[in-house]
Amino acid sequence: MPREHKVLLLLLLLVCAWTVCIASLAPGAEERRAHGECADLNNTTWLGYRQQRFNLQVQYLLLTRSNVDCAQRFDRESLGERPSYFNASRPTKVIVHGYRAMGSKPSWVKELARALLRAQDANVLVVDWVYGASFAYNLVVENYKEVAVQISVLINQLQKHGCRLETFHFIGVSLGAHVAGFVGTLFEGKIGRITGLDPAGPMFKGADTFDRLDPTDAQFVDAIHTDSDYFGISIPLGHVDFYLNGGKDQAGCARSRFPSMYGYVICDHMRALHVYLSALNGSCPLRGVPCPNYEDFLTGQCVDCDVFKGTCPTIGLSENSGITISPIPKEQKLFLLTTSSAPFCARHILLELEVSPLDKSAEVEVTLRTENLGTEQRLRLQTSTTVHRTVLAHPVALCEIHSIALRNTGARFYRQGDVHFKSVCLSEFPALRREDPLCVNNVHVRRGAPWRHDFVQVCGFY
Numbered sequence: 001m002p003r004e005h006k007v008l009l010l011l012l013l014l015v016c017a018w019t020v021c022i023a024s025l026a027p028g029a030e031e032r033r034a035h036g037e038c039a040d041l042n043n044t045t046w047l048g049y050r051q052q053r054f055n056l057q058v059q060y061l062l063l064t065r066s067n068v069d070c071a072q073r074f075d076r077e078s079l080g081e082r083p084s085y086f087n088a089s090r091p092t093k094v095i096v097h098g099y100r101a102m103g104s105k106p107s108w109v110k111e112l113a114r115a116l117l118r119a120q121d122a123n124v125l126v127v128d129w130v131y132g133a134s135f136a137y138n139l140v141v142e143n144y145k146e147v148a149v150q151i152s153v154l155i156n157q158l159q160k161h162g163c164r165l166e167t168f169h170f171i172g173v174s175l176g177a178h179v180a181g182f183v184g185t186l187f188e189g190k191i192g193r194i195t196g197l198d199p200a201g202p203m204f205k206g207a208d209t210f211d212r213l214d215p216t217d218a219q220f221v222d223a224i225h226t227d228s229d230y231f232g233i234s235i236p237l238g239h240v241d242f243y244l245n246g247g248k249d250q251a252g253c254a255r256s257r258f259p260s261m262y263g264y265v266i267c268d269h270m271r272a273l274h275v276y277l278s279a280l281n282g283s284c285p286l287r288g289v290p291c292p293n294y295e296d297f298l299t300g301q302c303v304d305c306d307v308f309k310g311t312c313p314t315i316g317l318s319e320n321s322g323i324t325i326s327p328i329p330k331e332q333k334l335f336l337l338t339t340s341s342a343p344f345c346a347r348h349i350l351l352e353l354e355v356s357p358l359d360k361s362a363e364v365e366v367t368l369r370t371e372n373l374g375t376e377q378r379l380r381l382q383t384s385t386t387v388h389r390t391v392l393a394h395p396v397a398l399c400e401i402h403s404i405a406l407r408n409t410g411a412r413f414y415r416q417g418d419v420h421f422k423s424v425c426l427s428e429f430p431a432l433r434r435e436d437p438l439c440v441n442n443v444h445v446r447r448g449a450p451w452r453h454d455f456v457q458v459c460g461f462y
């Protein structure tokens with residue numbers, strides 16, 4: 001979404017929050033499951049916040065496989081005096097939410113906890129700092145280090161009960177990523193892992209590494225970037241940084257039908273979380289390809305993971321994102337394209353066109369088709385080169401592509417001539433096995449006469 005639109009919408013939202021809309025947008029609307037004994041995250045209203053401003057009221061919730069649906073409040077007493085599901089011999093996942101514009105509790109926390117517990121038998125601790133995280137963003141930014149200090153006190157206590165620092169994995173969303181980063185700083189990088197889900201950008205863009213998440217904060221730091229032009233940050237700050245669709249604008253966010261304007265404004269930002277949830281589900285691999293920048297990636301300059309000895313880093317829980325080389329690189333930018341909805345995995349198809357020299361630049365539209373799934377892209381063919389490469393995100397593998405179509409789409413008044421392609425080739429990357437590209441040679445595409453080729457192929461068993 002264009003930056004100006006977001007600024008406008010955000011302003012509108014804030015006006016909203018201050019006036020009448022508060023009742024409809026803010027707390028209360030969403031899930032109101034009255035669970036007698038079960039603990040829940042807190043929420044606050046503008047009024048409550050005004051009264052409590054200097055009290056952060058950080059609380060912790062514990063979820064394990066024994067109480068997946070009923071969080072237990074977790075505090076000092078949970079470490080001995082009161083029976084608790086916490087098991088010091090298991091790894092601990094710590095979920096840290098970010099800024100809460102409206103003072104409501106984050107609605108995704110339980111889904112993330114459940115997905116983590118499905119994937120791993122762990123203690124899941126949720127840090128509830130809704131009071132400190134709500135309303136004025138600049139004040140929230142003042143609070144985040146204090147929250148980190150409070151968390152570090154708890155971690156110290158847990159260490160005394162036998163938890164080892166390397167068994168902690170923090171998952172911080174937005175500003176929560178920097179909270180986790182500061183906890184990591186306090187423990188001098190000895191924490192096992194920190195995952196930042198679209199780490200917050202505003203007020204952190206020029207920040208010192210002491211103030212923001214960086215690779216020295218844990219033994220392994222991974223980050224997913226989805227809204228780096230607005231709520232997120234664009235610089236790499238982990239060992240590996242996954243930039244989804246370039247890290248800015250996400251497929252399906254621009255035009256979608258959101259139930260609330262708030263959802264619309266934060267769609268790109270929250271995509272990192274939803275993709276992470278999908279990765280935890282394990283329905284399909286989300287592999288990043290190392291590349292210096294998105295433009296190079298889109299023009300097919302980066303198609304392998306040779307720097308990682310051929311294994312592409314994946315989003316999710318695998319150790320060091322699946323990286324086996326050592327030392328682990330730092331601030332490695334990884335790119336991948338996604339589809340617009342869960343489970344988000346796309347196949348990267350490299351299209352290579354070799355054209356006969358053109359008199360003037362031309363425009364063509366390419367369509368890949370697999371039954372009812374279609375991927376379309378417009379391409380500008382400049383006269384300066386005869387070989388054009390572009391990367392397409394198709395929902396299924398190369399071997400399942402049924403047809404390719406090319407349309408000569410130059411503007412009518414522009415009088416684009418026919419385009420002659422010496423070859424049209426498709427290949428998939430990163431390649432899991434050597435597979436020959438699919439090529440069609442000697443194709444002539446006239447104006448008003450689309451060309452189409454059907455592939456007859458079967459997917460091998462591998």
Ligand SMILES: *[C@@H]1O[C@H](CO)[C@@H](O)[C@H](O)[C@H]1NC(C)=O
Nearest residue numbers: 027028029030031042043105
């Ligand atoms: C917000 O907190 C109040 C009490 O502090 C509670 O009655 C209400 O149900 C909470 N709302 C949500 C959405 O959790």
Ligand SMILES: *[C@@H]1O[C@H](CO)[C@@H](O)[C@H](O)[C@H]1NC(C)=O
Nearest residue numbers: 039040041042043057059128
């Ligand atoms: C929310 O905070 C209030 C004030 O500290 C506290 O009384 C209440 O128990 C908390 N509610 C929840 C659900 O944590």
Ligand SMILES: *[C@@H]1O[C@H](CO)[C@@H](O)[C@H](O)[C@H]1NC(C)=O
Nearest residue numbers: 085086087088089090091121
């Ligand atoms: C704690 O976790 C360990 C490792 O998973 C397991 O062997 C042990 O039985 C657990 N203890 C309790 C009390 O559940």
Ligand SMILES: *[C@@H]1O[C@H](CO)[C@@H](O)[C@H](O)[C@H]1NC(C)=O
Nearest residue numbers: 274277278279281283342343
């Ligand atoms: C994860 O899997 C569960 C159960 O199979 C499903 O209900 C949920 O929609 C999935 N979530 C994502 C993000 O893929």
